[in-house]
Amino acid sequence: MSGASPILPREILIATVARLLDGVRHVAVGASSPIPAAGAMLLRALKQQAGEKPVRISILGSVEHNFFTNGSAELFDCAGQGRIDAFFLGGGQIDGQGNVNLVGAGAYPQSSVRWPGSFGSAYLYFVVPRVILFREEHSPRVFVNKVDFISAPGTSAEGVYRRGGPHALLTSKGLFRFNKTQGNFALDSVHPGHDLAEIKDATGFRFDHPARPEQTPEPDARTLSLLRGQVMDELSETYPDFAKQMRDDLQALQDPQAAIAS
């Protein structure tokens, strides 16, 4: 299990999440978000190993990782108090200004495609300092020029109370940073196996980028060892299906013959 061993694309995502979270004291993760949860768990394990300040993780809807005792309002109260440093947000559509649409495509209210709804995004995006936009599907139907409905805006006019917002956008193809001053995204790195042209094709909005973007770094041996050991064990408790899938994928990667034979 050395640094040179093959690495799953999802392991890169998880390690990237951990990097993006570096420095947070408390991160909240949605109920069905195994990759963000794994990233948070990886950061916690790394900090623990290094003897640094502990990282607190709240997984919504989980019984195991639910540290709240005041009903479903507590997450939002907690964020309002400034006690949550980072949160993840997906989106049916995300546009180049960091606007997020969780409601529907097409007209409103009679959307042609209806998604569940805005959940807490219209609040949390304003008050959680580091919101990480995470969507594996990287396609022009997700990353649009302008969202059809603003569940939560990327930036706000001067004078509007705002201490939170988008920090980065992580997809299956690459990592973007959000520039709060300009209110747009800049490509930070491209994941192994992808390239700038492909990302441009798959993205419906314009974004800043260097002429030759860097490649997203792979986790080092120590990180990978924690991820494949302690973190996978922790993950199995909350996301057993996801953890099993990843373990199967990993086995296939490391021993293709055995995987096929099994």
Place this chain on the structure above:
Amino acid sequence: MSGASPILPREILIATVARLLDGVRHVAVGASSPIPAAGAMLLRALKQQAGEKPVRISILGSVEHNFFTNGSAELFDCAGQGRIDAFFLGGGQIDGQGNVNLVGAGAYPQSSVRWPGSFGSAYLYFVVPRVILFREEHSPRVFVNKVDFISAPGTSAEGVYRRGGPHALLTSKGLFRFNKTQGNFALDSVHPGHDLAEIKDATGFRFDHPARPEQTPEPDARTLSLLRGQVMDELSETYPDFAKQMRDDLQALQDPQAAIAS
């Protein structure tokens, strides 16, 4: 224990409280208010005996009669929801307009006599439909022409949200009703052993009254029997000292020789 037996002044007060509460579903009583509590318990016992709708009593600060589970804010929330029909209020000063002062006499803030403070009166007086002002001491220093500090006003200007306020004023000498339209008190009845002239002397504000006010009715035999039986037993649990005192007084009243001898 017939209706003709001697009756304690406090038994008249308790029976009067029960009459004033008739029709309420839920009454809240302050922690150190044994007479209001006894009146509420008497009403509950009467309704129970008559097979009528039950009366709910919340005694603040009591462990036994605390039906709240959301901290000390719940009483006020509950009142704001319209779930409390009656409440008792005392006052260092009460004036003829029904204004109540729980803060202090003289200048403010450097009061010459400082009382604890307004507690919840500045809210509850507005939202509890039937607030019964209860103060045993009937003297000009308590019943003043104008309070030095308005903790809670007897009436409010038009347009001010107000669905509660003073209903009656009960003292050791008599019972007043509050006239909401005129914003003043009218003497309703004089307790046995007292008279109008004495009440006028002891009251620092003007009040309406008939030329010959009625006497406050004494409890009938059924009521007295409940009061001296079931209610005293219930009262002993929450106010043991008060209940013992009343039992001693009663014994002295019924058998003066024995009381002296003991």
Place this chain on the structure above:
Amino acid sequence: MLSDLETLARQVEAGMRLALPVDYAGVSMAMTKPLIARGAGDLHVICVPTGGLQVDQLIGAGLVSTVETSAVSLGEAGGAPRFNQAVKTGAIRIMDATCPAIHAGLMAAQKGSPFLPMRGLIGTDVLRNRGDWQVIDNPFEDAGDPIVLIPAIKPDVAIFHAPMADRFGNVWIGRRRELAAMAYASTTTLVTVERIVDESLLANEMSAAGTLPSLYVSDIAVAPKGAWPYGLWGEYPTDTAELIRYAKAARSDEGFADYMSGRMLEPAQ
């Protein structure tokens, strides 16, 4: 106050504002069938703060005219098919909110206040489509600082499922305090429970801490596995396979009708 499901359902009348809890808090799925049998329609459903299977089924049964919610979905089983369909055809009016706004509206009702302020929302299409919300300038700042005011949400009826009640009508809600918030804010609160216990839940501080007092509880019925196919915290897990079965069936009107008429509306004991 111990009743049966039908007696509870009869207290819901056409046109009422009905508050229902989020899927993991204690959904009284046992009440869904009696509510549909009762047939009181034109309901204004308030999801606290999101809705799922029960809301989808009430919509599918044609009982709902308005849904006020932060989201409706079947979670791992995907989108809510009857809800999505009804939105598309305009069969229901949707009042899109965000979770803390629903909580704020209920808290305003709990406090007897006409509204509660909340941060966020400025510049969203959620706010733009809510004519019943107001924006003012925060009076504690010298200039600017717009802030949204959410009016009190006062449901006529709240319905939820909890592990237990006592013989005195007190209901144990544990740490799911949104259930208390719903009850505080609502005129009538109907509760189904797994079981009734003899001793008062208020008799000791440990159980009292998680108890909704009977003062806020209008009626109670026993319904073992009453949250199924949802789980109930501390009691049993969600039956995700059943949710998926529903999600597939309810894609069409016919499939929904088939599913609802089926025997599988009863939990496996």
Place this chain on the structure above:
Amino acid sequence: MLSDLETLARQVEAGMRLALPVDYAGVSMAMTKPLIARGAGDLHVICVPTGGLQVDQLIGAGLVSTVETSAVSLGEAGGAPRFNQAVKTGAIRIMDATCPAIHAGLMAAQKGSPFLPMRGLIGTDVLRNRGDWQVIDNPFEDAGDPIVLIPAIKPDVAIFHAPMADRFGNVWIGRRRELAAMAYASTTTLVTVERIVDESLLANEMSAAGTLPSLYVSDIAVAPKGAWPYGLWGEYPTDTAELIRYAKAARSDEGFADYMSGRMLEPAQ
């Protein structure tokens, strides 16, 4: 995070806003002596929502410049002598409130809102003397309907006493949810407890329902009978005789000094 009383006291600094609970909720009387020994003065004490013995003693020790409260008294033992004296001489600034206004201010802080509206108060001298409160016309009514806005109360430190904490820093507060409200609103929360338990209070739903999670708890110290002479719900009753003894002694500066230097500051075990 298990500390001793002195370590807790050192986290209180001069000029801080200090939130203390009502006498029956769990007053950390055990912290009074260490706070006085620590000597951080110019405190702004916020009583949640009323104060008693601890507030009176801190005032008597000269540590308090402002008291924000709905009342201060010793209950059955009568008025609070050092408080009353300090009001009379103008030694402290008094910010008279009413109980639900204190709760509203803390709730605003809990919600991250700048203020909360509340009914009542219009026409009172309580309102007239609170320049920090605002009155607006309810924007949801066409005309008139004045309503008071209470700004968020954000204490620097909350201090209270509870029956137990676990090894992970979770504190069991039972149904005394004002203690949670204080902690939510405060930057730092210092807790004394009767005992530490091994198992996580969050490990089962019954104890979790009454638990303040460690997220909101800064530091904990063990102090058996730590509320004495006040009682602690579910644990021991109030020692009224001791309160009366204090009330008599503290009528004069000398009597207060004598009392505070006496051995009787320790609870009888």
